[in-house]
Amino acid sequence: MEILSSHTCFGGQQLFCRHESAEIGLPMRYALFVPPEAKGLLVFLAGLTCSEETFTIKAGAQRVAAELGLALLMPDTSPRGANLPGEAESWDFGVGAGFYLDATQQPWARHWRMESYLTEELLPEVLAELGLPAERVGIFGHSMGGHGALTLALRHPQLFRSVSAFAPIAAPSQCAWGKKAFGGYLGADTNTWAEHDASELMKRQTRPPFPAGILIDQGMSDKFLLEMQLLPEVFEAACKSVDQPVTMRWHKGYDHGYYFIASFMEDHLRHHAAQLLR
Numbered sequence: 707m708e709i710l711s712s713h714t715c716f717g718g719q720q721l722f723c724r725h726e727s728a729e730i731g732l733p734m735r736y737a738l739f740v741p742p743e744a745k746g747l748l749v750f751l752a753g754l755t756c757s758e759e760t761f762t763i764k765a766g767a768q769r770v771a772a773e774l775g776l777a778l779l780m781p782d783t784s785p786r787g788a789n790l791p792g793e794a795e796s797w798d799f800g801v802g803a804g805f806y807l808d809a810t811q812q813p814w815a816r817h818w819r820m821e822s823y824l825t826e827e828l829l830p831e832v833l834a835e836l837g838l839p840a841e842r843v844g845i846f847g848h849s850m851g852g853h854g855a856l857t858l859a860l861r862h863p864q865l866f867r868s869v870s871a872f873a874p875i876a877a878p879s880q881c882a883w884g885k886k887a888f889g890g891y892l893g894a895d896t897n898t899w900a901e902h903d904a905s906e907l908m909k910r911q912t913r914p915p916f917p918a919g920i921l922i923d924q925g926m927s928d929k930f931l932l933e934m935q936l937l938p939e940v941f942e943a944a945c946k947s948v949d950q951p952v953t954m955r956w957h958k959g960y961d962h963g964y965y966f967i968a969s970f971m972e973d974h975l976r977h978h979a980a981q982l983l984r
């Protein structure tokens with residue numbers, strides 16, 4: 707890995723890094739906060755149009771992460787520089803909109819491999835770099851990244867021991883963003899969509915996969931909630947159907963953005979620390 711910049715922050719280091727990714731077939735960037743004493747790692751997946759910088763700059767997570775001993779890994783949201791036709795034509799598909807899955811459809815299948823990149827390449831590389839135990843890794847995210855956090859946690863429970871989300875796209879097979887992304891990346895067969903839909907994955911569980919509980923925060927003035935893009939109530943019902951404990955918090959007046967995320971960041975960091983660092 708190449709360190710592009712390094713900034714001392716709350717006694718730790720905020721790094722911006724670049725590496726060659728074999729899974730993606732292109733260079734990828736990520737941000738990494740290393741606290742003074744790293745005891746566990748928390749992966750944050752960002753939403754549509756974001757990059758590794760968005761959360762790092764706007765969420766205000768470093769102070770409490772430093773106190774708790776949580777390293778923070780902020781990947782980018784898609785490959786960049788593939789120069790595929792149409793990759794940057796819309797803000798909710800292609801560049802900045804990888805949806806944290808491996809595409810099966812052309813022309814996306816070669817580079818749009820965010821799930822394999824994160825789980826098989828970036829995460830092991832960073833754990834080795836920090837010398838951290840693999841069993842102290844949690845995942846959280848926002849919007850498209852909330853979808854990513856919930857689905858990757860459910861698809862890889864051996865990798866992620868704690869999970870939470872801010873305003874996640876919680877039932878993507880049923881909303882416009884998800885239909886566009888899944889149709890483009892996975893094709894028309896909706897059976898393959900269910901494998902990447904947090905609510906569908908939860909409904910299929912035979913026992914609660916995260917018995918210590920999942921935390922979800924949702925702003926009630928979030929325009930994407932009102933446009934039916936998020937559907938957290940569908941995920942909550944899926945959790946209930948398999949006895950998965952979920953704390954679904956509705957916040958009056960908060961919108962979809964990072965002022966909302968920053969307001970509840972500390973609760974999420976403590977939720978993960980309580981489950982990972984016992």
Ligand SMILES: N[C@@H](CCC(=O)N[C@@H](CS)C(=O)NCC(=O)O)C(=O)O
Nearest residue numbers: 753754755756760797849850963964
């Ligand atoms: N460009 C979109 C909005 C995109 C958006 O809100 N992205 C969210 C994630 S879904 C975000 O986190 N944006 C970055 C930011 O708020 O700094 C629009 O025109 O409505």
